[in-house]
Amino acid sequence: MKGSAMEFDIKGPVTAERLLAAARKAGVLREDAPPAAVQPGREPDIKDELLTPAEVATYYRVDPKTVTRWAKAGKLSSIRTLGGHRRYRKSEVLGLMRAGDRAA
Numbered sequence: 640m641k642g643s644a645m646e647f648d649i650k651g652p653v654t655a656e657r658l659l660a661a662a663r664k665a666g667v668l669r670e671d672a673p674p675a676a677v678q679p680g681r682e683p684d685i686k687d688e689l690l691t692p693a694e695v696a697t698y699y700r701v702d703p704k705t706v707t708r709w710a711k712a713g714k715l716s717s718i719r720t721l722g723g724h725r726r727y728r729k730s731e732v733l734g735l736m737r738a739g740d741r742a743a
Contacts, residue, residue, distance in 0.1 A: 652688045653726065655718065662721055689718060689726035698732055 649657045692703035695715075699706070710717040710725055715735065717725040 654688055658689070658720065658726075688729040690729050690732060692725055692727070695727050695732050698736060 649661050651657070692706040695706045696703040706715065706727070707725060709715040710727070715727060716731060717727050720726060
């Protein structure tokens with residue numbers, strides 16, 4: 640499906656595990672593909688909840704575009720969905736918030 644957006648019906652919070660299962664079910668990802676296929680070079684924690692840029696923005700009280708800029712600058716790591724959208728690990732977002740609280 641080169642060049643077309645895909646949508647998956649995922650019930651409940653979006654996690655890497657559910658995203659992988661939906662991709663395998665849709666036939667987009669091979670059954671034997673490792674979890675690292677989500678983001679080459681980094682194996683995701685499949686139990687970690689993934690957040691959209693808007694959800695991260697509410698934690699930091701910034702615009703979602705700012706969150707995307709942080710990801711591009713390497714301040715926050717992201718996972719790309721098969722449709723090209725960014726998702727952020729909730730544990731990392733909360734960890735950065737705690738680190739910022741300690742630095743203040």
